[in-house]
Amino acid sequence: MLAELFRQSARDCAGASPLTSTLLAAASADLDSGGPTRRVMANAERARAGDVPALRFAAAVHRVVLEGRAPALAAHYPTVGGSPELGALWADARGVVEEHADELRALVDTTTVQTNEPGRSGPLFGGLHTATALAAAAAGRRTPFPVRLLEVGASGGLNLRPHRIAYLHGDRVFGDPGSPLRLDTGWSGEPDGDLDRPLRLVGRGGCDPNPVDVSTVDGRQHLLSFVWPDQRERWTRLGAALDLAAVDPVPVRRAPASEWLGEQLARPERDVLTVVWHSVVWQYASAAERAAGRAVLASAAERATAAAPLALLVFEPRRGHDPALPHEFQLLLKLWPAGRSLRLGAGGPHGTPFTWESAPWV
Ligand SMILES: C[S@@+](CC[C@H](N)C(=O)[O-])C[C@H]1O[C@@H](n2cnc3c(N)ncnc32)[C@H](O)[C@@H]1O
Incomplete structure (x- = not known):
């Protein structure tokens, strides 16, 4: 009732x-x-x-x-x-x-309940550093790969600028120190990779069956209205992310994950690491859609080569080690053809705080 x-x-x-x-x-x-x-x-x-x-x-x-x-x-x-x-x-x-x-x-x-949490760029940023370093090591490269970032379930696309955010970690600042979006990472530990080296993004795109156009007043008000009004930190973060999006627009295509990924992953791209990323999306996709998405990814993984590697990086709720908690939000990475499958850490639902680790993802 x-x-x-x-x-x-x-x-x-x-x-x-x-x-x-x-x-x-x-x-x-x-x-x-x-x-x-x-x-x-x-x-x-x-x-x-x-x-x-x-x-x-x-x-x-x-x-x-x-x-x-x-x-x-x-x-x-x-x-x-x-x-x-x-x-x-x-x-x-x-x-x-x-x-x-x-x-x-x-x-x-x-309206459906629609959020877009820029705090999740913290795990994304660290995960990208780790992924580019591991893929480079597997390919015998001295420098990390540049990234082509493909986000499914991107909502308003606010996590498509991980290289343009200032990440605050203790007295250090990673990413873009001049960014209007200053993210208090709340990190315990650090991800693998050289965090002082700029992330190079050579391509970005996102899809969502129900995208929010943050270039419009209506789209911005829509996302803002779903923040609980007494959550000041989240509100400030969202406002700064919308400001950043205004000066660096990235359109989000209206499409479900499997259809869009099928197009994006049709051909491997050399000399870049293609990263498929999603955060707090998978539970909303139907079983058929999830199966179709997995099939598209599996077929792209077969085509990946050391010079044209592929990664899946996800931040999603899963059952954790602590039986008292129903689930925790985990950052997981798979890399092809390197054959790596890692749990990189876990954190709060909005990406902060976050504890880094590196363990097999089984
Ligand atoms: C909780 S929001 C998370 C948005 C964003 N990933 C973030 O972390 O802020 C879940 C998103 O998944 C999208 N979604 C639902 N079904 C999907 C599907 N089959 N393919 C791609 N995205 C889907 C929804 O439209 C919604 O924007």
Whole structure:
């Protein structure tokens, strides 16, 4: 039942976002009592848990706040300079839900939960250094390979600029120290490879069945609205990543992974390391799509040579060593034709903090 899904989402985000949790708990009671939330959610009454209707509701309300059309509620939202007063939140939210019910319903009906986490560029950056160094060693090259980066499930493409970010690690800065995006990596340990050597990207591209065009106001607002409003670090990071995307646009093609990869991997490219990358994507693809993606990759792996190597680098939730935790977010690397298969580390869902290691991926 819908109100129960709202209560579940309220519990799930209580630690990370007290504001979202309070909003959703109050909205669940409002659903029970037939208040304005019911009008907003009229077309989502039979939603499945996987559609996370409550998070779509919270994002729609956030969007109205971001657009400056809910001044009383804005006073609670740190993303527009407010400061949450949880006890008074619903009193101010209810009026907004009532006044904007039709528009909120349209937003809830037409959006899926869509995020793009630039913090995941931290594991990507380190993983690329390791991959280029290992591929070079396997090919007998003295210098690391330049990279052709192919991202599936790229969303707004915000992780397609790993060479243009300043990565802060203790008192050191890797990557591009002048970047508007300064990523506090939260690293324990370091990846293999010479991190002071610039990463050379000679090609970049991404695909997503539901891409977000971050060159438009609508696309930017869409991604911003899905950040929980009291998560300031995540908000700042996303804003800086959008600024970076504005000066270095990379289009994301509307296509599922297998179709797009089939085109991109049709011919091996010499003197570059082709890297297929995805983060927190695989669980959203259907079983058929995953099988098709694996088949495309396997056939490209057969064609890879020491001079035209191929890598798969992924940051995805998997069962970890600690049985008390349901899963952890692991960085995994496969390299062809070198035949390497490594677990490079694990970290928080948004890519930071992150602990580097190097162990077989089995
Ligand atoms: C949680 S988001 C992660 C976005 C991005 N990779 C990141 O780490 O910020 C999951 C993304 O996977 C995309 N997706 C779902 N099914 C897909 C498929 N079959 N092929 C490629 N991407 C897919 C969704 O559209 C969505 O943008």
